[in-house]
Amino acid sequence: MATLHSYPFCPHSRFVRLALAETGLETDIVEEKPWERRIPFLEMNPAGNLPLLVVDDGLAVPGARGIADYLDDVCGGDLRDRRLLPQEIADRVEVRRLLDWFLGKFHEEVSDYLATEKIYKRFMPAELGGGPPDMGAIRAARTNVRYHLKYIGFLISKRNWLSGDQMTYADLAAAAHLSVVDYLGDVPWEENEMAKEWYARVKSRRSFRALLADRVPGMAPADHYADLDF
Incomplete structure (x- = not known):
């Protein structure tokens, strides 16, 4: 199974989490605090940016745009009318x-x-x-x-x-x-x-449900945050 290194309130990470959920690619999620710059993480992604997708064969795909392109290359054709990067x-x-x-x-x-x-x-x-x-x-x-x-x-x-x-x-x-x-x-x-x-x-x-369940410790969201009807 692929592994996504991300942070819950990193906006780029949230985009990739949505893309993965819409694509249907199952992943384990590892929380990575971007300010810590852990050596094991930097060894996989020297730029230190989030998110990072590590696929089953060990390929490390860095960054929101890179992961989006990878998902389209690997899964786009199978999604047909649900493809997130159109054919034309x-x-x-x-x-x-x-x-x-x-x-x-x-x-x-x-x-x-x-x-x-x-x-x-x-x-x-x-x-x-x-x-x-x-x-x-x-x-x-x-x-x-x-x-x-x-x-x-x-x-x-x-x-x-x-x-x-x-x-x-x-x-x-x-x-x-x-x-x-x-x-x-x-x-x-x-x-x-x-x-x-x-x-x-x-x-x-x-695909949005996991994002709406995220919480910052000690900081409640706006009242309407998880309200689907606002």
Whole structure:
């Protein structure tokens, strides 16, 4: 059985957990605290980034994009109409463009700030950067999430799912990153009903159940976090 090294509130790890659940590939999950940089983990993945998928033959596949591509290479053809990276070239380009948006831009401007300042730093020792959150970074993330939410609403106003008619990696990446922000109560859902309706559809899927069960020790989620109807 494959093994996924991940952290429950790492947004990239959450994306891969969703992708694995939608693909149907069973994995053992090993919790990896990203700030610890354990030597055995670095020997498998010198970059030290999460997540990391180690498959049965020992192949180590690092990073959210790398794992998504691996899953499509290995399982995509068998999924047929449930394929998360579409067959048509133009559709694949659009999915990858949105992956760059959410795994890159959204992460850098919103989810990385909030996960680090509100969650990671609670458990990191001071010598590794732990301590009180940077309120300036939190304010910036709360400002930035608003235009990302508007962009999601714009896409859904023209499409059934973010990249087109079918759910793809783009939806899973966006929802995974938003789920961390939503746990913390920092998504202004009242500002965009279309984005809220789309997110409710994604978090109602069976693949999302494990994410909704995650809890930060000593920090309860927003009241609506696990409510499928908001």
